[in-house]
Amino acid sequence: MAVKVWDNHLFFTEVLARVAEGHSVRIRASGRSMMPFIRDGKDELILAQMQEKPLVGHILLVRMDDGRYIIHRVVKVDAETITLRGDGNPYGYETVKHTQVLARVTGIVRGGKFIREGSWQWNAFDLLWTSNPFMRRVFLFIYKRLFLKR
Numbered sequence: 414m415a416v417k418v419w420d421n422h423l424f425f426t427e428v429l430a431r432v433a434e435g436h437s438v439r440i441r442a443s444g445r446s447m448m449p450f451i452r453d454g455k456d457e458l459i460l461a462q463m464q465e466k467p468l469v470g471h472i473l474l475v476r477m478d479d480g481r482y483i484i485h486r487v488v489k490v491d492a493e494t495i496t497l498r499g500d501g502n503p504y505g506y507e508t509v510k511h512t513q514v515l516a517r518v519t520g521i522v523r524g525g526k527f528i529r530e531g532s533w534q535w536n537a538f539d540l541l542w543t544s545n546p547f548m549r550r551v552f553l554f555i556y557k558r559l560f561l562k563r
Contacts, residue, residue: 425474425482425515428460432516437461439522446499447472447484449556450538451521458484459520467495467511470539472518472530475509483507484518486539503550 428438442456451458451472460474467473471487475497485497485507495514497507521528521535528534 421482422480425476429515432460432462435462437519438516442484446501447486448501449552449560450500451484452523455523457522458518459522460516461519463514463517466490467514467517473497473514474516474518475507475513476515477507477509477513482515501553503546503553 428440431438438460439457440460442451442453442458445453463473467487467490469487469490472484473487473495474482474484475495476482483497483499485499485502487495488498488506489496494508494510497509498505519530
């Protein structure tokens, strides 16, 4: 299969046009900021329109002020801002305005199997991974040592 490389802005412009039409769009994950829940280059993400107000635990596609596109999990929602953090980030947070939210991840395709938002796998990971900051750092340390050797 041939691989086509697109400029990020051009790529997401096309993806978001389809999402705005009401379609779900499947894209390959790129980056390690959401590991181990979303795996770089292996998992595919299903993006869809935001049908409701963002909630803690949702995984969102947002456009940052500097033009970067990121997909991270919601950890706090205020009237004017949303605080996000990548599952693979033990310390870092991003704060965005509600208007910067572009789409929501509603599923992950891993090895041909579909993990739907709200399924037991999704909810178990969300509950166990994000609830304890100390354990997150410990598990990330172990995960990186065991599975991300180069």
